[in-house]
Amino acid sequence: MNGGTYWFGVVYKLTPSKPTWTETVLHSFAGGADGKYPYSNLLFDSQGNLYGTASEGGGSCDCGAIFKLTNSGGTWTESIAHGFDGTDGFVPYGEVIWDAAGNLYGTTSASGDFCNGHLSGCGNIYEFTP
Numbered sequence: 001m002n003g004g005t006y007w008f009g010v011v012y013k014l015t016p017s018k019p020t021w022t023e024t025v026l027h028s029f030a031g032g033a034d035g036k037y038p039y040s041n042l043l044f045d046s047q048g049n050l051y052g053t054a055s056e057g058g059g060s061c062d063c064g065a066i067f068k069l070t071n072s073g074g075t076w077t078e079s080i081a082h083g084f085d086g087t088d089g090f091v092p093y094g095e096v097i098w099d100a101a102g103n104l105y106g107t108t109s110a111s112g113d114f115c116n117g118h119l120s121g122c123g124n125i126y127e128f129t130p
Contacts, residue, residue, distance in 0.1 A: 004028035008036035011052065011069060011076075026050075026076040027069055031057050035065040035080060039093050040106070045130070051081065051104060053092040059083025063090030066104065066128055082128055084108065089124035104128040 004010040008029040014021045029036045035054030042052045050069040058065020063084040069076045084090050089108030096106040108124045 006030045006036075008034075008057070009038045009054070011038060011042065011050070011078075027067075027078040029054060029057070029078075032062075033058065033080065033083070034078070035067050035083075038067070040096050043096060043098060043104070045098070045102070050076075051096065051130075053096060053106060055091050055093060059085050061086040061090065064092045064108065066092070066096075066106075068130075081130060089126060092126075102130065104130065 005028040008031045010028045011026045013024045013026055015024065029038065035057040037055045038052055039055040040053040042050045044050055048071055052067055054065045054067055056062050056064055058080050063086045065080045065084065066082040068079050068081045084092065089111045091109040092106055093109045094107050096104055098104055105125065105127055108126065111122055111124045
């Protein structure tokens with residue numbers, strides 16, 4: 001979780017290369033608005049973009065994010081698809097899944113108004129429509 005340039009995690013690809021595997025770093029998280037500590041599976045959308053979650057960073061309250069990696073000619077570019085602001089949950093952990101309509105679903109480990117110190121601690125289930 002800390003395998004990156006800034007010690008905030010990476011997204012990587014493993015390619016079979018006899019007799020071992022070759023690792024390619026697709027994105028090294030920088031923290032802050034970029035997100036940090038990715039903590040989920042990765043999902044491809046129908047255009048070949050990758051989506052996942054970072055448990056921190058990504059928004060004004062450091063509450064986590066849904067990130068998107070776009071491939072253009074072998075170069076991957078990361079963007080924040082959604083930064084959690086604390087009122088819509090924070091610290092997204094666990095698996096994310098697509099439905100047939102292309103919506104992304106996942107969970108946060110806590111909820112409440114984090115930035116103002118009002119925590120319920122119960123978490124949320126969210127739906128993200130890209």
